[in-house]
Amino acid sequence: MKLLVTGAAGMLGRDVMLAAGNAGHEVVGYGRVELDVADPAQLHRRLELERPDVVINCAAWTDVDGAETAEEAAFAINGRGAGNVAAAAAEVEARIVHVSTDYVFDGAKGAPYVESDQPAPLSAYGRTKLAGEEAVAAANKRHFIVRSAGLFGVGGRNFVGTMLQLAEDRSEVAVVRDQVGSPTYTWHLAYGIVRLIEGIEYGIHHMAAAGQCSWYEFAREIFEQAQVECRVLSITSEEFGAAAPRPAFSALASQREHAIRLPSWQDGLAGYLGQRQAEGSE
Ligand SMILES: NC(=O)c1ccc[n+]([C@@H]2O[C@H](COP(=O)([O-])OP(=O)(O)OC[C@H]3O[C@@H](n4cnc5c(N)ncnc54)[C@H](OP(=O)(O)O)[C@@H]3O)[C@@H](O)[C@H]2O)c1
Numbered sequence: 001m002k003l004l005v006t007g008a009a010g011m012l013g014r015d016v017m018l019a020a021g022n023a024g025h026e027v028v029g030y031g032r033v034e035l036d037v038a039d040p041a042q043l044h045r046r047l048e049l050e051r052p053d054v055v056i057n058c059a060a061w062t063d064v065d066g067a068e069t070a071e072e073a074a075f076a077i078n079g080r081g082a083g084n085v086a087a088a089a090a091e092v093e094a095r096i097v098h099v100s101t102d103y104v105f106d107g108a109k110g111a112p113y114v115e116s117d118q119p120a121p122l123s124a125y126g127r128t129k130l131a132g133e134e135a136v137a138a139a140n141k142r143h144f145i146v147r148s149a150g151l152f153g154v155g156g157r158n159f160v161g162t163m164l165q166l167a168e169d170r171s172e173v174a175v176v177r178d179q180v181g182s183p184t185y186t187w188h189l190a191y192g193i194v195r196l197i198e199g200i201e202y203g204i205h206h207m208a209a210a211g212q213c214s215w216y217e218f219a220r221e222i223f224e225q226a227q228v229e230c231r232v233l234s235i236t237s238e239e240f241g242a243a244a245p246r247p248a249f250s251a252l253a254s255q256r257e258h259a260i261r262l263p264s265w266q267d268g269l270a271g272y273l274g275q276r277q278a279e280g281s282e
Contacts, residue, residue, distance in 0.1 A: 001197070004052035004094075005029040006037055006085055007059030011156025012099060015190035016056055023194045028052070032059065037081035043088035054197050055089040056097040057082060057136075060129075064103065065243035067125040078128035083135025090140040095202075097193055098136040101129050102149040102181055102208065107247025112182075112212065114255040115147075115204040123244040133204070144196055146189075149208040149252055150218075152268070153186025154275050159215065161276075163222050167230035177216040177234040182208035182251045185268030187275070192260045201258065209265035212251035221266060226273055 003020050007013045008029025020027040028050055035046055037059045047055070060078055061067060067074040082098055089096040103126040104119035121127045133145050152158035166173050184207075192207045213221070216234045223230045237246065254261070262268070 001053040002026045002051070003028070003054050003056060003197070004047065004050050005056045005058055006035055007032070007057065010058050010060070010062075011153045011158065012151060012186045012189065013058035014155035015153055015186040016058055016193060019187070019190035019194045020056075025194070037085050038076045040084045040088065043084055044091060047088045047092045047094065051092055052089075052094050054095045054097060055085060056193065056197075057085045058099055059085070060099070061125070064123060064125040064246070067128060068123065068243045071124040071128065074125060075128045075131060078125070079131030079135060082132030083139050086136040086139035086143060095142040095144070095197065096136060096140045097144045097146060097197060098132065099193075100133050100145055100147045101126070102147060102250035102252050103247065104130045104133070104147065105247050105250050107249045110249055112251040112253035113206065114253055115206055116255060122247060125244060142202055144202060145204045146193060146196065147204065147206050147208070147252060148184050148189050149181045149250065150183035151186050151189065152183060152272055154272070154279055155186065159183065159218065160222050160269065160272060163219050164226060164228065167223065167228045170230065172231035172233055173219065174233040174235045174240070175216045175219040176237050176240050177214045178236050178248055179246050180212050180214045180249045180251060182210070182212050183218055183265045183268065184209040184262065185272050187271060188262045188268050192262055195260050199258070201256065205256065205260070206252040206254045207260060207262060208252040209262050209268050211264045211266070213265060218265070221269060225266075225269055
């Protein structure tokens with residue numbers, strides 16, 4: 001198959017490019033400068049030229065706190081932009097994969113969210129991502145909406161990298177204990193997405209690491225696995241004071257019979273740390 005990846009220079013986009021190539025697909029990728037998802041005419045021209053079978057939209061506004069004061073700008077990319085990509089794909093009869101987030105949920109369920117659960121985003125970012133899901137579904141019948149969570153990978157800034165960097169000049173860090181989720185290694189997710197497009201099970205798919213942890217527990221596991229001496233203090237979200245509210249519990253699970261299940265978050269972390277070491281980012 002021929003795949004076209006938008007947001008190809010981002011953390012997930014890079015791994016999707018590699019995973020798709022490894023699986024034997026022809027893959028072309030465009031970063032923001034070459035292909036802006038907020039520009040429908042540019043998308044139309046590019047897709048007419050490339051004629052992909054599947055478009056994988058990894059482009060997004062991912063600054064969760066920044067979106068609180070720039071919701072319209074975030075919506076232009078995450079909401080309207082996602083719809084533009086799906087519509088341009090439909091015009092060339094390509095299928096669309098759109099990546100979304102656990103932040104479409106409010107976290108009040110108290111158990112892992114499945115595909116049929118009702119979204120109720122707490123933040124501007126979550127609202128724009130939910131709008132994107134709806135725009136994608138409306139614009140292209142052959143859509144896969146893949147909700148994932150807490151991504152980390154070698155292609156971008158992420159929580160694990162931040163913890164390791166902080167530990168270089170601090171002996172302790174304070175991390176929130178009252179937000180629980182399923183942090184996911186982008187390499188695992190990328191492989192899951194490539195497997196997904198080999199089938200035709202359209203609709204929403206929850207695809208995050210198996211298991212769940214708080215950011216506090218995740219930080220402890222990071223230092224343990226990386227064998228770094230750094231004490232982790234636990235604080236509340238209120239004490240941390242981020243601009244955007246986040247769900248207290250947003251682990252994801254799938255109710256699909258043929259769900260693509262990813263390895264655990266601990267395995268994802270081990271894989272990521274190994275990859276960082278191999279690529280010399282330590
Ligand atoms: N990161 C997470 O924890 C997380 C969790 C759940 C779901 N997700 C979702 O996973 C997907 C991938 O996220 P990621 O972590 O890989 O984010 P990322 O590293 O920030 O990548 C997003 C990419 O999109 C590009 N982009 C921004 N605006 C664009 C535009 N108008 N046109 C084309 N490209 C544009 C960005 O380019 P610039 O850098 O130049 O702006 C960046 O390269 C997103 O849909 C995100 O919502 C992420």
